[in-house]
Amino acid sequence: MDPMLESLYGMKKEDIRAYSRHLMIGGGTRPAPMIIRGKGVWLEDIDGKKYIDCTSQSWAMYLGFANEELTRTVCEHTRNITHVHQGFDTPSRFALAKKLTGLAPKKINRVSFTVGGSAAVEGGLKIALKNRPEAREFISLYDAYHGTSLGTMGSSWISTRSMGKFIGGSRFTRLSRQFIRVPNPYCYRCPLELEKGSCGMMCLRILKLTIEKGINGPVAGILMEPLQASGGQIIFPKEYLQGVRDTCDEYGIPLIWDEIQTYCRIGTWFASGYYGVEPDIICLGKGLGAGYPIAATLISDDLEGFSPDSEELHTFANNTVSQVAALKLIEMLENGILENCNRMGNYLRQQLKMLQKEFPGIGDVRQAGLHIGVEFVKDPVTKEADGERLSGVRSFAMDHGVIFGVGGMKRNVLKIKPPFVITEEEADRVLEVLREALVSVK
Numbered sequence: 001m002d003p004m005l006e007s008l009y010g011m012k013k014e015d016i017r018a019y020s021r022h023l024m025i026g027g028g029t030r031p032a033p034m035i036i037r038g039k040g041v042w043l044e045d046i047d048g049k050k051y052i053d054c055t056s057q058s059w060a061m062y063l064g065f066a067n068e069e070l071t072r073t074v075c076e077h078t079r080n081i082t083h084v085h086q087g088f089d090t091p092s093r094f095a096l097a098k099k100l101t102g103l104a105p106k107k108i109n110r111v112s113f114t115v116g117g118s119a120a121v122e123g124g125l126k127i128a129l130k131n132r133p134e135a136r137e138f139i140s141l142y143d144a145y146h147g148t149s150l151g152t153m154g155s156s157w158i159s160t161r162s163m164g165k166f167i168g169g170s171r172f173t174r175l176s177r178q179f180i181r182v183p184n185p186y187c188y189r190c191p192l193e194l195e196k197g198s199c200g201m202m203c204l205r206i207l208k209l210t211i212e213k214g215i216n217g218p219v220a221g222i223l224m225e226p227l228q229a230s231g232g233q234i235i236f237p238k239e240y241l242q243g244v245r246d247t248c249d250e251y252g253i254p255l256i257w258d259e260i261q262t263y264c265r266i267g268t269w270f271a272s273g274y275y276g277v278e279p280d281i282i283c284l285g286k287g288l289g290a291g292y293p294i295a296a297t298l299i300s301d302d303l304e305g306f307s308p309d310s311e312e313l314h315t316f317a318n319n320t321v322s323q324v325a326a327l328k329l330i331e332m333l334e335n336g337i338l339e340n341c342n343r344m345g346n347y348l349r350q351q352l353k354m355l356q357k358e359f360p361g362i363g364d365v366r367q368a369g370l371h372i373g374v375e376f377v378k379d380p381v382t383k384e385a386d387g388e389r390l391s392g393v394r395s396f397a398m399d400h401g402v403i404f405g406v407g408g409m410k411r412n413v414l415k416i417k418p419p420f421v422i423t424e425e426e427a428d429r430v431l432e433v434l435r436e437a438l439v440s441v442k
Contacts, residue, residue: 009036013046038065041422052430054418055405059261060286062329064419070290070328077324084318092323099330100298103269105278107300114295115316117260117285118147123297123312124281125151128221128254131303135220139210141184142191143231143409146223146258154179155223162409180215182207184228185240188364188375189383204243211251221254226271229261232408233366233373233415241277260285264333267342267369274368290329294322341420344427345369348416351431359438361386372416373407385410392441402433
């Protein structure tokens with residue numbers, strides 16, 4: 001082994017304590033395990049303890065950890081080339097652009113690559129502004145999360161008092177004020193306190209009223225996740241998304257879908273395949289590169305794209321290693337792994353629904369593919385959020401070898417989003433630990 005790697009893998013806890021004062025960490029739950037290796041859905045920490053990771057490390061590791069087939073392909077490629085400037089052509093960039101647009105909705109036929117999800121969303125915002133030169137402001141949804149860059153913080157819930165206090169992005173709002181929010185269709189916990197099925201899609205009516213009465217001038221674009229992730233794994237009704245599409249058509253507004261967490265994870269390549277509704281712009285990131293950094297902005301034929309005069313210039317926009325990883329991921333998804341995502345997602349939903357009958361503190365189970373949320377409540381009738389119990393359940397699970405995520409403005413939604421390669425046996429272990437936690441944590 002390379003001596004440098006030997007020193008890394010041989011690092012001791014006392015070394016980490018000494019080094020920690022040199023590092024700034026702007027997000028994530030602390031403290032956290034010190035991870036040194038992984039295989040499949042499993043991670044191992046510095047003490048040799050193993051965990052099933054139901055977060056896929058920020059929902060990105062679709063193939064799990066240390067996937068041998070992916071690793072072989074990437075290593076073989078790196079013997080030829082790694083980084084290439086955006087101004088030079090590479091076969092991997094052309095091939096990935098063609099493959100992605102071939103899987104995307106019919107009118108989505110051009111793509112621009114970048115490194116992270118926030119930059120991809122900003123790319124979508126740029127395209128919308130370029131096509132609506134007279135417009136200044138965007139519309140986003142309550143509880144939305146679109147990133148932490150200065151261009152996206154203003155659209156994300158972290159800049160609001162959604163949690164009862166100002167955090168994160170609220171410190172930078174003086175540079176990110178181009179967003180007006182409208183209610184999201186959170187049907188289990190309606191922000192307008194209306195009953196599901198009898199609300200008359202009031203959130204859609206408010207959207208139209210905002211366009212007509214709440215914004216000075218035309219709307220630059222509507223930015224939304226087709227399924228809100230950080231907001232609580234909220235699966236939107238198809239009629240709502242169709243209504244947004246119709247509204248955008250009526251007013252000539254570009255519809256931007258942030259699919260950074262839904263690409264493939266909800267069981268279809270793009271959310272349009274799940275809902276039957278198509279946007280004008282799609283933003284991708286996270287799992288696109290199977291753990292290698294890459295993001296993308298895809299646009300419709302109806303829109304003018306980027307010009308090669310530094311409208312969208314990134315040093316690593318032509319990262320051939322990540323492009324090859326993204327292509328290999330698609331190949332492997334086509335050969336059965338996307339099917340397993342659906343199969344295991346359905347299996348987990350069925351088992352979680354059975355747990356719900358036993359534990360009334362499970363207020364709702366929401367599932368699309370391996371995009372799963374379990375909402376914790378103190379009472380299934382009042383639906384009062386129970387973030388405290390969820391916190392205890394998550395800690396218990398971590399102690400017993402399962403890593404869960406947390407979402408929702410009240411931090412009461414357990415997020416179960418493992419790699420797509422999870423087996424039924426591994427899923428049963430996740431469910432077993434969750435049941436033990438529900439029994440132990442009151």
